[in-house]
């Protein structure tokens with residue numbers, strides 16, 4: 459994982475202290491990765507709760523369809539980048555007005571704000587468009603020199619994860635954010651990237667894997683649901699080329715995904731699955747969380763505290779949390795409520811006692 463480029467800079471493009479009917483302050487920031495006028499960049503959307511003063515905890519995560527898809531708030535700048543046509547309100551690979559709020563069910567902005575959390579997000583395609591040739595216009599090519607890494611030395615998942623750390627670089631400069639209490643979250647392919655970012659960057663105080671599946675939380679050696687071969691065939695650009703050597707031989711991998719999760723120790727980690735999302739292998743995600751536990755124990759922490767797969771919508775765990783809910787592959791309010799409660803529990807513990 460390369461470090462940040464030397465010339466990186468931030469520009470606050472817009473700030474509205476009276477967003478969402480006064481509930482929030484909305485800031486939109488461009489992260490320019492170099493000093494050049496036409497530098498590769500990333501658009502960050504930040505909502506801060508207005509009813510609490512001082513630095514607040516935050517949830518951070520990339521989105522699939524552009525920042526305007528996260529909330530119908532008309533003040534959000536519309537993405538002008540390449541976006542997959544299979545996303546709602548996208549035409550000829552560009553966002554239209556119809557994409558505003560199209561992903562709102564995945565981002566309970568008001569719930570987070572009312573609980574005193576900030577939300578920070580950016581479009582994953584700002585780092586690399588999610589298709590096989592996306593690397594040619596993404597940061598793996600445009601920042602090749604600055605990062606001293608050839609495009610085939612990493613994959614799109616790596617590029618997205620790298621971008622998550624650049625959001626953290628910004629948050630460290632943002633006075634209203636408690637940068638020691640930033641929870642990183644991600645769904646599915648972005649969940650794979652979130653786990654990777656969380657493993658590499660210990661500044662993320664808590665990591666959430668929402669149905670990250672194969673190449674994310676799910677154990678590869680179970681060969682259940684999506685396999686390494688299927689993943690590499692459908693998405694040849696996601697992982698480093700060496701991963702393809704294991705297409706037919708997951709048993710030859712020197713590691714498995716529980717070890718990836720264990721790299722997040724001793725920081726709190728939440729893994730979750732959905733009953734109808736067998737493609738992501740809920741059992742494999744659970745077992746991965748179980749077997750990350752011994753590393754948490756080395757730090758004197760209890761991971762899940764159980765090896766028994768819990769019933770539907772009966773969350774379990776200590777420093778590692780887990781739930782499986784009803785329904786399909788997605789992230790919904792139920793998931794967020796558990797993530798929020800988990801973050802509140804752990805962040806409260808760390809908070810200095812009031813004198």
Ligand code: GTR
Pocket residue numbers: 645646647648670671672684689692
């Ligand atoms: C699927 C892919 C999964 C998962 C998912 C998603 O097509 O097979 O690994 O990443 O996409 O991102 O929604």
